[in-house]
Amino acid sequence: MYKYIVFLGPPGSGKGTQAKKIAQKLGYFYFGTGDLMREEADNGTEMGKVFEETWKKGELVEDHLVIEFVNNKLKKIKQENIVFDGFPRSSEQVQYFKNHFDLNDVLAVNLEVPVEDLIKRLSIRLVCEKCDRIYKENNVQEKEVCPACNGHLIERDDDKPEILHERINVYREETKPLIDFFHKNGHILDIDGTFSIEEVEKNIWEKINAYK
Numbered sequence: 174m175y176k177y178i179v180f181l182g183p184p185g186s187g188k189g190t191q192a193k194k195i196a197q198k199l200g201y202f203y204f205g206t207g208d209l210m211r212e213e214a215d216n217g218t219e220m221g222k223v224f225e226e227t228w229k230k231g232e233l234v235e236d237h238l239v240i241e242f243v244n245n246k247l248k249k250i251k252q253e254n255i256v257f258d259g260f261p262r263s264s265e266q267v268q269y270f271k272n273h274f275d276l277n278d279v280l281a282v283n284l285e286v287p288v289e290d291l292i293k294r295l296s297i298r299l300v301c302e303k304c305d306r307i308y309k310e311n312n313v314q315e316k317e318v319c320p321a322c323n324g325h326l327i328e329r330d331d332d333k334p335e336i337l338h339e340r341i342n343v344y345r346e347e348t349k350p351l352i353d354f355f356h357k358n359g360h361i362l363d364i365d366g367t368f369s370i371e372e373v374e375k376n377i378w379e380k381i382n383a384y385k
Contacts, residue, residue, distance in 0.1 A: 182284030206259030
């Protein structure tokens, strides 16, 4: 089994949900880069403020800042087996990855979803500002309260329609070389992410186990 599994996919592809599920099944540490960066922004640190301003523009945080942030977090957790969600996501970030990990121990999982489906998914989702759980609006009876923790449900600034297309375009431009890199090195699974959460999870799990 691979020591490191990297989940790739555009905003709204469900990679965060699937990465958490696979990490739990394998007993690996879930390294949710976006969650950790949002936590930094919520704490109001200088780096967190930079993150927040960048997201509001629909842009990706500069590579050197992401690498610095991830490097510091990895030093603190010191885990052997990790599922990465949201890192690496550019050529510069994968270079850091190459310098710190043996690529023979790395498997990438690439979730593929058409743009129109991504826009539809993101434009109707709400996020709990307390526990970060994600809900579709039509699945939540009380649109202001999280059923799990009673936190307030909000629409993220970077999920608003005027930002979504830019986020997806930026992702495609920045991440395509990374996907090509993993294809060239033969350690990537392309997964159709248009099915239900349960079906996608089953497909990923079966392919990971067959890919050992």
